[in-house]
Amino acid sequence: MSPRGATWPSVLIAGLAAPFVLYITFIGLGSIPFFQRHFLYAHKINTLFWHDLDCPEYWAFARNQVTPFTLQTADGEKLYAWHVLPTSVYLKHEDALLKAAPGRSSAAESTAAFRLLKNDPDARVIVSFHGNAGHVAQGFRTDHYHSLTDTSNYHLLTIDYRGFGKSTGKPSETGLILDGVTLANWVMEVAGVPADRIVVMGQSLGTAVTSGVVEHFALQGVDFAGMILIAAFSNLPQLLTSYTAGGIVPVLSPIKNIQPVVRSIQKFIVDKWPSDDRIARIVENTSRRLRLTLIHAKNDAEIPYLQSNILFRSAAQAVLGKVLEDAEFETWKAGVTTVHDDGTFTAIATSSGQDQPDIIVREEIVRYGGHNHVMMSSTIPLAVMRSFEN
The missing domain is CATH 1.20.5 (Single alpha-helices involved in coiled-coils or other helix-helix interfaces)
Structure with a gap:
């Protein structure tokens, strides 16, 4: 040869x-924390090189409809934030807003947009937490903001977590939750909007941040108007056995049947993001009222919609006040589920005791939208409207 x-x-x-x-x-x-967090958060992957976040008009917002500003956390990090005015409010004050200087404000309380929020006794706010990678304006995120503010009277506040976009610091589970708490506190304490006029929502990684933030306040007896989780996951160790990065690269699914190996790898996960446990505690610690909505596309190629099933079960069992066996739970869920002819469904769990808080947990599995485009689904503004209903 x-x-x-x-x-x-x-x-x-x-x-x-x-x-x-x-x-x-x-x-x-x-398995090394430094690389693990870079893989998980992908916070260095963004378009800042050719996108100026201080010029929101690039993403089809009116001049000064979006106010970029900076928040400082309790541990000294500086977070880049956007305040998006609803178009209806912008129209009423267009002349004054057009005259204001554009760009980022180091003192948000001095801006015209802040005064419009602060001085409106009926203002309603959406606090939105984005997924991993990128920044506040990456990908479909600005389309999502438009869908929520173009035809409503809702103000929208969002941030880049520490280490993302123009924010300082390095991401971690405790850090991102603190970032979210900082934004929610600013809306309530500085802007003066009470919790019952605030909906907290997140997509993908943002659902884990949302769960951590809402739990933080629930343990203090604070109830928000609503909590909306879009393309959520139960907890990171469990997710990784079915997660496909970008819908292309599987993480642990190739070896998911080799359980000893999977368990060994899971022990090295630093930030576990246990949203399933947090959601149960949120339900258990609700003082008066909770509207929790889970929205997931059936064709999500990154996070399977079965992850939202797990979260619904955690919330529903907390509402029922007991843990059910698998078969028993499936029988119970079938009784509260409406199945549509395309295989999608809506499941609703409600509190029933006279002495219980007013709790409605709703899971909506839609047919299309994938992992990101689902953010433009009409089910999201509908969920916001339901949350604000008395």
Whole structure:
């Protein structure tokens, strides 16, 4: 056999082994907290090089409809934030807003947009937390803001978490929750909007932040008007056995049947984001009223909609006040579920005791939208409206 011919088996073996070696390398690096957090949060992947976040008109907002400003956290980080005015409010004050200087404000309380929020006794606010990677204006996020503010009277507030976009610091579970708490506190304490006129929502990673923020306040007896989780996940260790990054790259699903290996890898996960446990505690600690909505697309290729099923079960069992066996729970859920002809469904759990808080937990599985485009689903503004209903 010629030397040249002898190389073909080696090339073939190397070609077959390469994906395996890359996968093992990826898993190995993922066990190191520094790399793990970069993989999880992807906070360095953004379009800041060619997008100026201080010029929101690029994303089809009217001049000064969006006020960029900075918030400071209790541990000294500076968070980049947007305040999006509803178009209806903008129209009434258009002349004054057009005359204001554009750009980021270091003192949000001095802006015209802040005064419009602060001085409106009926103002309603959506606090929105985005997913991993990018910044406040990345991808479909601005379309999402438009869908919520273009035809309503809702103000929208959002931030880049620490380490994301123009915010300082490095991301971590406790850090991101503190960032979310900082924004919610600002809306309530500085802008003067009571919790019962605030809906807190998140998408993907933002659902975990939302759960952490709402739990923080629920333990203090504070009830928000609503809590909306879009494309949520139960907890990170469990998610990784079915998660596909970008809808293309599987994480632990190739080895999910090798349970000893999976459990060993899960032990190295630093930020666990246990939204299933947090949601149960939110229900258990609701003082007067809770409107919790889970929205997930059936064709989500990144986070399977079954993850929202897990969260619904956590919330529903907390409403019922007992843990059900699998078969018992499925029988109960079938009784509160409306199944549509396309295979999608709506399940609703409600509190029934006279002495219980007024709780409605709603799971909506829609047919289309994938992981990101679902943010433009009409089910989201509908969920906001239901949350604000008396």
